[in-house]
Structures are given as structure tokens and as C-alpha cells.
Amino acid sequence: MDFVPGGELSRRIRAGDVSAEGELIRQFEPGLRVLLRRRTGGDHALLQDLVQDTLLVVIQRLRGAGIDDPQKLAAFAAQTARNLAIASLRKAERQRTDIDSDLTDRNPDPAQGVEERAADLEAALAVRALLRELPQPRDRLMLKRFYLDDHDKDFICKEMDLSEAAFNQALSRARRRFRQILEERGFSKRDLLSLGL
Amino acid sequence: MSQAEAEAFEEYCLANPEFAKQVEFEQRLKLGLAQVARGPTAEFVRSNQPVRWKIAAAAAVLLGLSAAFYAFHGNPAGSRPLLAAVSGDAQQAGSTMRLALVRGAETSPVLQGGLVRVEIVGLFDTGIHYSVTLDRLQPKKAIDTLATLYGQHPSSPMTLEVLIDSDQLEAATYSLRVRKQSSDEEALDFNFVKY
Numbered sequence: 001m002d003f004v005p006g007g008e009l010s011r012r013i014r015a016g017d018v019s020a021e022g023e024l025i026r027q028f029e030p031g032l033r034v035l036l037r038r039r040t041g042g043d044h045a046l047l048q049d050l051v052q053d054t055l056l057v058v059i060q061r062l063r064g065a066g067i068d069d070p071q072k073l074a075a076f077a078a079q080t081a082r083n084l085a086i087a088s089l090r091k092a093e094r095q096r097t098d099i100d101s102d103l104t105d106r107n108p109d110p111a112q113g114v115e116e117r118a119a120d121l122e123a124a125l126a127v128r129a130l131l132r133e134l135p136q137p138r139d140r141l142m143l144k145r146f147y148l149d150d151h152d153k154d155f156i157c158k159e160m161d162l163s164e165a166a167f168n169q170a171l172s173r174a175r176r177r178f179r180q181i182l183e184e185r186g187f188s189k190r191d192l193l194s195l196g197l
Numbered sequence: 198m199s200q201a202e203a204e205a206f207e208e209y210c211l212a213n214p215e216f217a218k219q220v221e222f223e224q225r226l227k228l229g230l231a232q233v234a235r236g237p238t239a240e241f242v243r244s245n246q247p248v249r250w251k252i253a254a255a256a257a258v259l260l261g262l263s264a265a266f267y268a269f270h271g272n273p274a275g276s277r278p279l280l281a282a283v284s285g286d287a288q289q290a291g292s293t294m295r296l297a298l299v300r301g302a303e304t305s306p307v308l309q310g311g312l313v314r315v316e317i318v319g320l321f322d323t324g325i326h327y328s329v330t331l332d333r334l335q336p337k338k339a340i341d342t343l344a345t346l347y348g349q350h351p352s353s354p355m356t357l358e359v360l361i362d363s364d365q366l367e368a369a370t371y372s373l374r375v376r377k378q379s380s381d382e383e384a385l386d387f388n389f390v391k392y
Contacts, residue, residue, distance in 0.1 A: 006212075026214070027211075027214050028211050028214070029214070030210070030214045030215075030217035030218045030221060031207070031208075031210035031211030031212070031213070031214060031217040032211065033217070033221055034207065034210045034217050034220045034221055034224075035207040035210060035211070037221075037224065074208050074211040074212040075208050075211075077211055078204070078207050078208045078211050082204075121232075123225045123226070123228045123229030123232060124229045124232035124233050125229075126225070126229055127226065127229030127230050127232065127233050128229075128233055130229075131233065143226075143230060144230065144234070147226060147227045147230050148227070148230050148231060148234055174226075175219075175222065175223070175226065178222060178225075178226050178229075179219075179222045182222065182225060
């Protein structure tokens, strides 16, 4: 994907160029997901809502008054996302009521968290496919040490008697293949569709 | 990561969608690994405990060897060869049967029970290897070859000795066929019976 500078995007959107709005969405959506994931505590539905709300706010602003420094469009979008996440938290705080937690535990809402579970399942399936493909048991162990046990690279290399180059190569290969598996499963398309494009 | 660093990182992600995608795939990978690690699948058992797999493999091999050892040593009768070469004086004990080609003989030697030392009497070349084959002879049936020894040396120009485990033989008529190896000379057949 070609990166379009914020100044140019701002100018074109202000001029009514609909394709520029599409480019802005494609350009900012991955970063907004990263930013908002940390602030939504694993609530996939809320994450999607906030990504859409942020993009709508940014596009409406560019269509109308515009922003002071169009070159800082990314910073503006990031701050908008943070503000919306904070507002969402405040709203949730206001709406929170005392509940009978025992009763809630006994009667979980099956519809709640379906998307999260689907996302978890999708990731788990992709990981299983990846693990099946890894030629060396050592590579599986390395992934576990790195991602689950949070051991740093030096520690893992020493523990497993690996060179840094071998570690980097195995990790890079696993990342690439995992991404490929997820993309084959339509991961990217689904995320764009959820934005209503 | 400080607040300012975190915000700079987030803005970098917005300005670099490909980097942001990679970050998200990393998050997914971590999430997926956690899911798999929590589940009942064996992916991490294989990878996490290579030593256990080695131990299991070693145990399987040990079990196999134990079974083989028992088969050979736990059941002596079954472990002994049916037909064996004589080696040393240790095998002097037990019964003996002498086999010779006697013109006009109307009876066959009788094989006793247990481990029997068989002396085959004839004219042998001590510098030649002989093969000795034990056959079961059944009326109106093809000869049933039970065992063959190769590379046998006569103990003297008159005697070639072998051991037969009689307990492994059922009641029948048998033949020991002695042949010079690497020769087209006719074989000599020595019959005996086991009751």
C-alpha cells in the first residue's frame, strides 16, 4: 500500500475526493486497532466501534473545518482515538450498576463476547496450523519461550544454544507464515468489511 | 515505555500501516499461542518436553529389549536352537545317538528326549565344510526341512557331531542330510525316529 502524506489526504478529502477517504481508512485503520486494543481490554466489539467512530470523526473534520497542521494528521487521528476511548470508559463507569456477580456467573450471556471468542478461535486455529508446519520442535519451544514466557532473545539463545541469527531467522519465518495463514483465512478482508467499506 | 514513548509509538503505527499490521499479527500470534497452551492439544507437550519424549522412546526400547530377553532366557526350552554345532566339553553330558549308514539295517535309531549329541559316522574330509540339514519325513508329503547348519567341521575323519534338541521335535521320522559344501557330491542321509 502506497503511503499518502497527511497533507495531501487532508487536501483531497476537503475537496470532496471520496477515494481519498478510502485511502485514509486503509492507511489509519491498522494503527488505530493497535492503539485502541490496549485501551479496550480485549472487548472486540468496542474496539471495532471505536475504530469506526475515530475514522468518522477524522473524516468529518477534514470534510469541514480541517485541522491546524495537515502534516500531523496521524497525530490528530491518534489523539481522537485516545479521547474516544477515554469517553467510552467514562460512559461505561456512569452506566455501571451493582450486580449480583454470583447470579451473573451462573447465567452467562451466550451472545456476549462471541466476536472475541471467534477472534480467539481464529488465532488458535492459525497457531495450530503454524505449529504443525514448524519442522523443528525447537522452533515451537522457541515461540513459547518468546511469546508466552516473555523471555528475552538473549536468554532464549543461551538456554537453547542458539545463535542470534538462527533465532531471528526462525522467528521471522514463523511470523511470516502465521501472517500468511491468517490472511489465507480472510483475516484482513473481514476487518475491512467490519468497517462497512 | 513512558507515556510519551507509548504515544509516539502509537502515532508511528498510524503513519506506518504495514508496521501496525505486523504489530497486530504479533498480538494475534501471542493470543493464539496462549489459547493453544491452555487447550488440551499436545503441540506444546511435544515442544515443551522433548526430554519426556526421549524418555518415553527409551522406555519403549527398554521394554522391547526386556521382552526379547525374556523370550530368550525366561523360557530356556524355547530359546535353544533345534539343531546346533557341538562346541567344547560342556556338551558332552546328556544322551548320545550314533548314526551310520549300515547296509541292510531294518530298524532306525531312536532319538531320546532332551538335548542329544548326535555322532554321524562316515568318511569325512576335515578340511572341508559340511552342511547338516534336519528334515521331517512324512508319508505322502513333501519333506519338511526344519533346520540347517552350515560350515560344520568333522571332529575326526570318521565323525561329524551335532546337537539336536529333541524336546522340540514331535514324534515322527527324521533325517539328517549331510552334504559337502561347494561340491556336487551326493548328500548322505541318516534316518532316525522320535517316539
